[in-house]
Amino acid sequence: MIKKIAGMILIAVVSAAMLLSLSGCNTLSASEAYEVFRAAIEESLTGDNGKIFYWRESTARLRPGSSNLVDEVSVNVLCDMNENYEFIREENAGEYDYENLKVHVVKTHDGNTTEEIWAGTAGNGTDYIVRATDGGSRAFEAGTAYQFVETEEFNQNYSLRSRLEFLTDIEEDDLIISSAEQQGNLLTITATMSDGYLAEHPDSDLDGKRVVIEITYGRIASVTTYKDEGGGGIFTLDYESYMLEIAYTGPIFTVPNP
Amino acid sequence: MQLINKVKTLAVGLYDEIVLHWNKPAAGNSIPYKEYLNYSLGGMGQRMVTYLLGYMALSATNTLLGSTIGIRPMHLQYMSIIATILGIFVAVLRGKWVDNTRTRFGRFRPYIALMGFPLVGMSLIFLFLPFDAMTYTEKFMWVFAFAVVITVFQPLFTETYTELASVMTANSNERARLLTISMLISSLAPTIYSSLVPLILDWVDLTFTNINTYRYVIAAVAVLGVGLNLFTAFGCKERVIASKSYTPKVGVFEGMAAAFRNKYWWIRNIATIIGFLESAFLVIFNWMYIYGVQDMATYSLLTLIYGSASTIAMIITPYLLRKMGNRGILLFHNITNILLITFMLLVYEVPLLYFVILYANTVINQLQLVYNPVLNAEVKDYQQFLTGKRVDFILTAAGQILVPITLATSFVLPFVYEAMGLTTNYDVLYDHTVRGNMFQMLCVCSIIGATLNLIPFFFYRLSxxxxxxxxxxxxxxxxxxxxxxxxxxxxxxxxxxxxxxxxxxxxxxxxxxxxxxxxxxxxxxxxxxxxxxxxxxxxxxxxxxxxxxxxxxxxxxxxxxxxxxxxxxxxKFSTAEGVLKLELSRAMARYTHAEIGSVPFDDLGVSAPEGEDKESLKLRKAFERAKKKYEKMRAGIQKTYADGVPGDLEENIEKAYAMSTADKQKIKARDKAIDVAERAMLTFNKTFSFYNDGVEFLAESENRVYYAEIEARYDSALEEIAEQNRQDEIRREAEKERKKKEIEEAKKARFESFSPKKQARITARREKRAAKKGEAAAPAAPQAAAADEIRDEAAADDVTEGNGND
Structure with a gap:
């Protein structure tokens, strides 16, 4: 009886181990990790990835004795999908040949929405670019999402390329990788930026105690910069001074009607 | 037509019964029907409050802590481990607090009345924290603080409600009735809120990934629930159930050692542990609709339909159990589970088809709602067969020894979630690539878990x-x-x-x-x-x-x-070991409890078995083990009872149970006296357990000779039972008549309480009806007559002339 019980427990342990190994737990070298990182930036901007996305960027400033100051921007670029969740494409609609393309931008400061932009076809069937600032009323202007995504405003501030641009500058020597753990489809790179890089980019969001880059399915999933609260010591806690999170499809939303 | 009449008769009889005993319970019962309703309403309240508290559960599948606030699956699991460990310690304290609570409202009602407020209050404070302005570390700390405190103290709210039923009545049939009715009524609550909440969210354009859903919609359900709890707190009574008699207790370690010899206990527990991955698929349906389909109206409808799966399972289980037997139903359940989860793996891309398979799977899984208690009871009976002791509670408690394994395996699923790309940003589930791969992996995990869960049951032979x-x-x-x-x-x-x-x-x-x-x-x-x-x-x-x-x-x-x-x-008495045990027992039985402590093992006159073959060596080992246990017992007796073995332990227990319960002080004194007396008895039983077991074994062997004498009394026993049955029938008829008379008198009193005008109207209607039917015809069946009376009273109330006390 005891042998049978031991056998069963062994089965459980071996199975769990097999499952974990299926997930693939291993460590990459710094150069391997950097290669994967570069490839991920490329992949993130290739094909649908660079056009349909949902990113969220936040920067935090600690205020001792008060709530933190957090600025957040989120951009959701979406289109219609079929029942297999594949993006439906239109014919002859330009680079963004997606059906019913729409864009939603939200900016918040300290938890309050400061600016909101929608672009796309509203419920009444008309295309608008809608802007709202500081909780005020909405301004509707005629325009399509396809037009909006080709503006300089969008390309410089809201496109995924604009978000990942700061990563494309990073050379192998700039990224001092302390660990790169592969866990299934998730690669977590922990690194610090070199002094040379920080000297060249004094206002970089990557200036911190450490930078953690998560890559899933070969695409950049998040970039987080950690700083510590005080001057060090055992009770110091890290906080995210900068965080960029990317999903390659966002939630469904509707463009408001006038 | 006959069926309709039968239903009508039943309904009217039920109405009469409820009205009659609304405020005052029937003879032999303790609880009036008003309290049934109050208890049930409180049950609804409990479920509504735990609906919100459930979102404080430390799991990645929790859409508040995970999807909305964004805590990593592994971090949630770390917190869950700490909460579990803390919970074990707090459970002991909780038990002491509740046991020592003495108020004029009772032991449990204060907790039911009050605990809802701080728990919901804490949850609301938590929900309104400015998560938008927090760093991950700050979110982590707040989640940890609130979730752990709420998780640890929640049982003070939920368990006291469950325990209340045990002190509302001492009548176990009445208690079972109360629990059944309250479960039926209170289960309406989750049916309503589970289907309404998604509809409301759809209407106000919210989702389960928006904090406002929990702040304003789900919190509202919980606040209503706190109110409903007050029905139980103030509308039910605790009737002090002072147990009349002593139930011999078994020491915890002794009981656990006995439990570990039970192979079926092992099989059932191991199956649960190694099947830890089986439930991995359960989160798919929610995530599919929240992140994939994003259609809350359909989600609401499907949730409503989903709730019926348990009902179907409860109806078909007794039939399946009869047809397949114990092992059969275990194998059927687990094999069908594997097959259905495999189908899920094939169809997860098609939400409605996935739902159909999920529904079927839930029906199959819920079979255990009915068969688990049946099988557990059989495992307990097997325990008693093996060891001669009833250790029901300890069988459950002994499962705690496997908690470390459960805690270790609980890291696997969060690990899988993260490996599939789910870390702090749950919005990645909107991406079909991530979601699809996740669902596939979870199905595979579930298939592995279900298969592992199945394996032990091939060894389950307790038919x-x-x-x-x-x-x-x-x-x-x-x-x-x-x-x-x-x-x-x-x-x-x-x-x-x-x-x-x-x-x-x-x-x-x-x-x-x-x-x-x-x-x-x-x-x-x-x-x-x-x-x-x-x-x-x-x-x-x-x-x-x-x-x-x-x-x-x-x-x-x-x-x-x-x-x-x-x-x-x-x-068992004729095997070599059995013979040895009998010899030793006979030797010990020559001495009393007071004498055995001073008799060395060698003076018992039992010698070691001889021989060098395998069986003799085995027997000699058993002999040495028995000698060790005997000497250990002697040492224990000499240490504990150096001044002599008390002879009045049972008498002390009886005296303690017979003490007065007239007021709070006396109850406290009685409880203390019972505790002291029972502890003394437990110590005695523990110290002398080897001796007692031996004497019992000997008695069991000697009692077997009585069968012939018992069989000789068979015919006279049959006559005695027939006479008892006859007397019982007479008593039942008398009770029926008494109840009938009681109903008639209550109706008469009710009629006399009406105003003369109303009385006249009722009388007039009765005469009119009698004239219509013809007095010469057979008298109306009592229940049908009662139905007529109700109609008469209602019609008399409809008449608007003369207000006032009608």
């Missing part, structure tokens, strides 16, 4: 027939012991003899040819039949062959049960 045989053996033991003590009842005599005759019939029956019967059945099934007569003949032949096959299988199982259980029981 219905074996359990029946165990019960026969337990009855036999009890009957012989009671006969020796002079307290055997007529029913025990009849039962023992009937069961013995059943066993003899099983033994004397020829060996069943199961294979032959199966072959014959298939031959009949495959026979060709073209004409109607041939078909009818074939149908009859197949029916007979099936019945014969069933009988053969049943006899085969019965014979196996006889060999596994009954023969083992008979032979």
């Amino acid at each position: 219905r027939e074996q359990h029946r045989m165990i019960i026969r053996v337990l009855h036999r033991r009890a009957a012989f012991a009671d006969y020796a003590a002079g307290s055997i009842t007529a029913r025990q005599i009849v039962e023992t003899v009937d069961e013995e005759r059943e066993i003899r019939a099983i033994v004397s029956a020829p060996e069943p040819d199961v294979k032959g019967a199966r072959k014959a059945l298939w031959e009949e099934r495959l026979k060709k039949a073209s004409t109607a007569e041939e078909k009818a003949a074939k149908k009859q032949a197949v029916k007979e062959a099936k019945a014969h096959y069933r009988d053969m299988k049943s006899m085969a199982l019965n014979k196996e049960a006889y060999r596994e259980i009954y023969l083992k029981e008979e032979e």
Whole structure:
């Protein structure tokens, strides 16, 4: 009886181990990790990835004795999908040949929405670019999402390329990788930026105690910069001074009607 | 028409019963129907509050802590481990707090009334924290603080509600009725809110990934629930149930050691542990609709339909249990589970099809709602067969030893979530690539878990027939012991003899040819039949062959049960170890409790077995073990009872139970006296357990000779039972008449309480109806007459002339 019980427990342990190994737990070298990182930036901007996305960027400033100051921007670029969740494409609609393309931008400061932009076809069937600032009323202007995504405003501030641009500058020597753990489809790179890089980019969001880059399915999933609260010591806690999170499809939303 | 009349009669009878005993319970009961309703409303309140508290659960599948606030799956699991460990310590304190609570409202009602407020209050404070402005570390700390505190103190709210039923009445039938009715009524709450909440979210354009959903919608449900709890807190009474008698307790370690010898206990617990991945798929449906379909109206409808799966399972389980037996239903459940999860893996891309498979899977999984208690009870009976002791609570507590394994395996799923790309940003689930891969992996995990869960059940041999045989053996033991003590009842005599005759019939029956019967059945099934007569003949032949096959299988199982259980029981006194144990027991039984402590083992006159063969060596080992246990017992006696063994322990217990419960102080004093007396008894039993077990074993062996005498009293016992049944029938008829009279008098009193005008109107209607039907016709059935009376009163109320006290 005891042998049978031991056998069963062994089965459980071996199975769990097999499952974990299926997930693939291993460590990459710094150069391997950097290669994967570069490839991920490329992949993130290739094909649908660079056009349909949902990113969220936040920067935090600690205020001792008060709530933190957090600025957040989120951009959701979406289109219609079929029942297999594949993006439906239109014919002859330009680079963004997606059906019913729409864009939603939200900016918040300290938890309050400061600016909101929608672009796309509203419920009444008309295309608008809608802007709202500081909780005020909405301004509707005629325009399509396809037009909006080709503006300089969008390309410089809201496109995924604009978000990942700061990563494309990073050379192998700039990224001092302390660990790169592969866990299934998730690669977590922990690194610090070199002094040379920080000297060249004094206002970089990557200036911190450490930078953690998560890559899933070969695409950049998040970039987080950690700083510590005080001057060090055992009770110091890290906080995210900068965080960029990317999903390659966002939630469904509707463009408001006038 | 007959059915409608029957239903009508039933409904009216029920109405009368409820109205009559709304404020005052029926004779023999303690709880008026008003309290049933209050308890049930409180049950609804409990579920509504735990709906919100459930979102404080430390799991990645929690859409508040995970999807909305964004805590990593592994971090949630770390917090969950800490909460579990803290919970174990706090559970002990909780028990002491509740046990020592003495208020004029009782022990449990204060917690029911009050605990909802701080728990919901804390949850609301948590929900309104400015998560938008927080760093991850700050979110982590707040989640940890609130979730752990709420998780640890929540049982003070939920368990006290469950325990309240045990002090509302001492009548176990009434308690079962209360629990059944309250469960039926209170289960309306989750049906309503689970389907309404998604609809509301759809209407106000919110989702389960938006904090405002929890702040304003789900919190509102919980606040209503706190209010409903007050019905139980103020509308139910705690009636002090002072137990009248002492139940011998078993030491915890002794009980656990006994539990560990129970192979079926091991099989069931190990199956649960190694099947830890089986439930991985459960999160798919929610995530599919929240992140994929994003259609809350459909989600609401499907959630409503989903709730019916348990009901179907509860209806079909007794039939399946009868048809398949214990092992059969375990294997059926687990194999079907594997198949259905495999289908899920194939169809997860199609939400509605996935839902259909999920629904079927839930029906199958919920079979255990009914069969688990049945099988658990059988495992407990097997425990008693093995060890002679009833250790029901300890069987459950012994499972705690496996908690470290459960805690370790609980990291696997969060690891899988993160490996599939789910870390702090749950919005990645909107991406079909991530979601699809996740769902695939979770299905694979579930299939692995379900398969592992299945394996132990191939070793599960505790069939219905074996359990029946165990019960026969337990009855036999009890009957012989009671006969020796002079307290055997007529029913025990009849039962023992009937069961013995059943066993003899099983033994004397020829060996069943199961294979032959199966072959014959298939031959009949495959026979060709073209004409109607041939078909009818074939149908009859197949029916007979099936019945014969069933009988053969049943006899085969019965014979196996006889060999596994009954023969083992008979032979336990004649095996070499049994003989040695008897010899030792006889030697010990020559001394009393007071004397045995001063008798060295060598003076007992039991010598070590000789021989060098395997069996003799095994026996010698058993001898050495017994010698060690004996000497350990002696050392314990000399240490604990250096001044002598007290002889009045049972008397002290009886005195303690007989103490007054007239007021709070006296109750406290009584509880303390019972505690002291029971502890003394427990210490005594623990110290002398080796001696007591030996004496019991000897008595069991000697009592077996009484069967012939018991059988000789069979006919007179039958007559005694027939007479008892007759008396019971007379009592039942008298009770029926008394109740009828009570109802009539209540109606009369009610009629007399009406105003003269109303009385006149009612009388007029009655006369009119009587005239219509004709007084000469057979009198109306009492229940139909009652229905007429209700209509008369209602009609009399409709008349608007004269306001006031109608």
